[in-house]
Amino acid sequence: MEKQKEIIENKLSDDMGKMGEEFNNFMHKVTEVDGIIKKLTSKDKDLQAIGDQEAKLYLREETVLDDIDGETISLKVTNDRTIVNKIAQESGNPNEMSKDSFMAEVERDADQRYKDRLIRTEKMETFKKQATLAFRRKEFEKALVLYNKAIEQIKDSPLLYNNRALTYIKLGFPDKAKSDLENWALKLNEDCLKSWLLLAKINYLSGDEEESKKCVLEAKKRNPKEIDFIEDYMKTMYKESRKS
Structure with missing residues (x-):
């Protein structure tokens, strides 16, 4: 059992590393596009030319920088078959791409x-449906595999991270569950009631009652209409924990 748990934990660490890398790549793309647009709309002709080059490179058109001096930057287009090049030619200048052309692409x-x-x-x-069914059947390892597959498809669903966190709890991985909630679910939706309550539960069961109370207070602050539900949930959790 311990060996199996170790294998699962190693696999989970690899998966989390890959997901973090993909998220960082996505944010890099957002920043890159924003930077290109700013250059294309700049009043500085040199910056516009640089933005033109970066836009073409971003859209995977091969370009060659012919000459750079203090006043001008000219680009030689080496692939006449690309969509980007056709748009540039239609604009009247085959060596320049407008903001509109770039945004169209x-x-x-x-x-x-x-x-x-x-x-x-x-x-x-x-x-997700298969994972939920496996979870209800108490086939938690199978549920975990299926939730991982679901997250591979859609990485911005708080629900999936909440469900996987609950599965981690059942498998005895509270730290993994906490990571899913803090680093994913609550970053995607900082008001998510289920995330805060699960986090409160993990902290309480781990012996950190002070942190658990903070999570409950945060849940109430962010979900004032659900205070009665929150209190009932915590009472039930306290009662169940005393039985075990």
Whole structure:
């Protein structure tokens, strides 16, 4: 049992590392696009030219920097078959890309990503249903595998991290559960009642009653209409913990 637990824990560490890297890559892309747009809309001609080059590189068009001096930057387009190059030619200057042209490509890419997300959402729902069924049958290891697969498809669902955290608790991994709640679920939705209550439960069962109380207070502050429910939940949790 201990060996199996160690294997699962090592696999989980690898998965969390990959997810963190993917999130960082996503944030880098957001920052990169924002920087390109600012350069394209700059009043500085040199910055516009640099933004033009970066936009083409971002959209995977091969370009060659011909010359740089204090006043001008010219770009030689080496691939006439790209969509980006066609847009640039239609604008009247084959060497320059406008903000609108760049945004049109970004929007086209966003539309494709939206369609891809719909497909991934369908897959996620399938894995989530299977995971929920496994959890109800107390097949917690199977549920964990399925929740991992669901999260691979959709990484910004607080519900999935809450459910996986609950599965971690059942498997005896409170630290993993806490990480899912603090580093994922509550960052995606800082008001999520279920996340705060699960976090309160983990802290209480781990012997940190002070931190547990803080989580309960935070849950009440962020969900004032659910105070009665929160108090009932905690009373039930205290009662069950005394029985075990």
